[in-house]
Amino acid sequence: MFSALADHACARFDRVMRHGLRRVLMQRNELDRLARAEHERRLEAVGRYTDPAVLAEPDRMLAPPDAPPRLAPLSVRRLADGRATHFTFASPYRPRDPDYAREYAGYDRVDTVHLHAWQHDRPAPASILLAHGWCVGHRRLHEIEFSISTLYRDLGLDVYFYVQPYHSARKPTSARFSGELFPSTDLVRTNEAFIQTAQDVRAAITAILRHSPAPLGMMGSSLGGYTSALIASIDPRLSFVVPIMAPASFAYLLWDHGEGDPFRRQAEALGMTRERFHQSWALHSPLSYAPKVPWERRLVVTARGDALVTDAHADLLWEHWQRPRRFRFAGGHFLQLGRRDYIRELGRFLAGLDIIPEVR
Template sequence: MLSALADHACARFDRVMRHGLRRVLMQRNELDRLARAELERRLEAVAQYTDPAVLAEPDRLLAPPPAPPPLVPLAVRRLPDGRATHFTFASPYRPRDPHYAREYATYDRVDTVHLHAWQHDRPAPASILLAHGWCVGNRRLHEIEFSISTLYRDLGLDVYFYVQPFHSLRKPTAARFSGELFPSTDIVRTNEAFIQTVQDVRAAITAVLRHSPAPLGMMGSSLGGYTSALVASIDPRLSFVVPIMAPASFAHLLWDHGEGDPFRRQAEALGMTRERFHSAWALHSPLSYAPKVPWERRLVVTARGDALVTEAHADVLWHHWQRPRRFRFTGGHFLQLGRRDYIRELARFLADLRIIPGPG
């Protein structure tokens, strides 16, 4: 009873936050400035990302660099049995679209990848790479969200936290807030930024596995969960994946929550449909691929009161992945009251896989 009341209250809070986020997003709505002909030009440009040959072989655009990136330590602090290091490395990404290349050149900070690491002195049984949600990215915030001290100390994992492009330390000076420019209603920039994200993450995976050959998994929340599901769909090096509150299609999520708002009306007036919108972003949707991570090593986590990434949106990914292990926790998208419960489920999941020792 109390859990149901908490879910209901969290869902109401999510709806308020969802309305606020959409208002912020619409303040920089690229469709305001587009004529139908310009939209058609951009859709033609998007064809380079959605060519059937590319979707059949995504490494044509999403391949990792051939060598591990040189990691530069910015700050190091000792831990009782290891060290916490803030690494940076140069993003391997180069824009594919020539128009976007000129735009990308005006952004500072985006081409430097920030990777925070908590590494044990002795070899850890496994490593986990974390990815954050939209509009956030501050390390201290996500140390709390993901219970990084528990992952590191109690589960014994080496932990890595990746900062997404256009967020936090990678927010360009021209952006008003973390995540304003990605994801956005600009269909070319969003495709290009996901290409950058995947290439960055796969470069980080190469670096982590070079440091330790132990099993490496990925876990993320919201946008980070979507990113985790995408990488698990194309990179066979991941040993497990845990998308949390992850939509199966970002295009469907934005479209479905936009009923009656100016963005949706403008898009429809310009000839956009739900199907066309999803197709334009098919390159980065997990629905476009069969996952590379084996079925028993997939764990889908959802919040029962989530009014942003609803059960219906999360179900699509779960069914596409042949209904693997699933865990629901109390709370909503923003007020994750039961987040420690999914960390405990993660521990059981890894123990069942014999990646970490089970309870004595």
């Protein structure tokens, strides 16, 4: 009874936050200034990302660089049995769209990747790469969200935390807040930023596996869960994947929550439909690909009271992935009351795969 009431309360809080986030997103709605002809030109530009040949072979755009990145330690602090290091490296990404290339050149900070690492002195049985959600990205916040001390100490993992483009330390000075520019209603920028994300993350994977050949998995929440599902769909080097509260399609998510709001009315007036919107972002949707991570090494995590990434949106990914192991925790998208429960489930999951010893 209490659990159901808590989930209901968290869902109500999610709806309030969802309304606030959409209002913030609409303040920079790129559709406001687009005429139908310009919108159609943008859709033609999006065609480079949705070409069937690209979707059949996504490494044409999402491939990592051949050489591992040169990690530069920005800060290092000793731990009892290891060290915590804040690394940076140059993003390997280069814009594909010439108009966006000029826009991108005007943003500072985005071309530097920030990767936080908690590494044991002795070889760890496995490593995990974490990705955060929209509008956040500060290391200390996500140390709490992901219980990084538990991952490092109790599960014995080497832990890595990736900062998404346009967020936190990668937020351009021209942006009002972390994540304002990505994801956004700009079809081209969102595609380009996911290309950058994929290339950055895959470069980080190369660096991590160079440091330790132990199994490496990826876990992320919300936008980070979507990112984790994308990388698991295109990179066979991941040994396991745990998307948390992840939509299967960002286009479906924005569209479905936009019923009756100005953005959707403007989009519909310009000839956009739900499926056309999804197709415009098909390059980075996990629904476009068969996952590279084996079925038994996929764990989908959802919140019972999530009113942002609802069961309808999360189920699309779970069904597309052929209904792998799934875990529901108490709470909502923002108030994750049972987040420690999914960390315990992660321990059971990895122990069951013989990746780590059984955890008490």
